[in-house]
Amino acid sequence: MKAKNQTPNHCLSPNEIESRLKSAGVQPTAQRIAICRFVLCEAKHPTAEQVKAWADLNFPKISLATVYNTLGILVQAGLLKEYRFPHTESSVYDNNLTSHHHFLDEATGELIDIEPDQLSVNLKLKPSFKIKEMEILLKGTRS
Amino acid sequence: MKAKNQTPNHCLSPNEIESRLKSAGVQPTAQRIAICRFVLCEAKHPTAEQVKAWADLNFPKISLATVYNTLGILVQAGLLKEYRFPHTESSVYDNNLTSHHHFLDEATGELIDIEPDQLSVNLKLKPSFKIKEMEILLKGTRS
DNA sequence: TCTAAATTTAGAATAGTTCTAAATCTGGAA
DNA sequence: TTCCAGATTTAGAACTATTCTAAATTTAGA
Structure with missing residues (x-):
């Protein structure tokens, strides 16, 4: 049901x-x-x-x-x-299971999910680095 | 090494x-x-x-x-x-005072500084977000 | 219904860090 | 120099978030 x-x-x-x-x-x-x-x-x-x-x-x-x-x-x-x-x-704890990043509003302490399409990252590391995961935390304020 | x-x-x-x-x-x-x-x-x-x-x-x-x-x-x-x-x-604690990111070698636990020129980020957030700081942690292994 | 295994529980234990208040040290004033 | 107020250091207690422990309870399934 x-x-x-x-x-x-x-x-x-x-x-x-x-x-x-x-x-x-x-x-x-x-x-x-x-x-x-x-x-x-x-x-x-x-x-x-x-x-x-x-x-x-x-x-x-x-x-x-x-x-x-x-x-x-x-x-x-x-x-x-x-x-x-x-x-x-x-x-x-986060029930958003898709890969995503976070924004911390430093004024309020609020955490906001940032979906991957809201930013793009271009890595230029030496090939010896094998990246499995990337965690990005943006900090600032929101008006 | x-x-x-x-x-x-x-x-x-x-x-x-x-x-x-x-x-x-x-x-x-x-x-x-x-x-x-x-x-x-x-x-x-x-x-x-x-x-x-x-x-x-x-x-x-x-x-x-x-x-x-x-x-x-x-x-x-x-x-x-x-x-x-x-x-x-x-x-x-880190004596590298310039803005930079980090790579965590999941095999060894070693943390490695990633200088800003080793990656570029393009933010596409709504203008209400004012970003003051960005912390990026890359996780993986290094050969 | 019965029972072994899983789950829940209160409280103890733990790790990392901060606090407390007494002892010690320091840099200037005399 | 000597003195002293304020800064620093210290040992240990306290604190916070989390995990562990072991006993009580609940559950699934024969």
Whole structure:
């Protein structure tokens, strides 16, 4: 059954989350589904603490260890990506799985995804360098 | 071993270090000069622990708090730059003060400076984005 | 229903760094 | 020189983000 979004914030129904977890080889427990409702949907670059804060409102008594454990499992399963940026100690999690870059608004601390078509890079390195991945962080302000 | 792709750092004499500290408004104490002999000269992207380990050999009894304190002062004075990369929790310090990027050799963990002339970036962002800084991390291997 | 395996949990442990407050050192004034 | 206020250094405590531990609970499947 494919329920349509109940609120504009919900992009996946619990059933859709459940099947995504199953097909990724992750057992869909109540806690994991609850966390996914946030991190795979409306959350924008949340930290573990922000996931915990959301969970406290929506799934009372979830433990911080489970939040970390679940986030790690989702990253391992390829359903979430983990980033660490210079402006904070905390890891942030991103449900945008396509290759992309980031812009940090230094005035607000907001992180914004920059899609690859918004910039082009021309590498002129010696051929001994084999580049597998490129992470670009733009910093500035937005008006 | 292949030549390192880094700007070579001239070693500074204690007197040169002293005058660089003074003109940066930093009181040149014995501990600070000792730390500078490493971090402003031969050190390549050291962590605080690596600075401490070097200091233990060259300036017995220096405390870890002084190492952190001095590194912070050098960064604030503009004599050193601090970076945080995704592959490690620890800050690394860089005496290459010119704008540049980094390559992480995923096989060895080695960080290599990439000078701006080794790549070019073309931004196509909306004009509301005001970019002040750009950090690029290339990841891969080197043969 | 039963049970082995997986999951969750609270709290302890850990790593990297910063803080605290007492001891020591420093550069000028006298 | 001697003195002193302020700067610096220090050991260890505290802190933050995260991982680990081991016991309790839940789950899937026979």
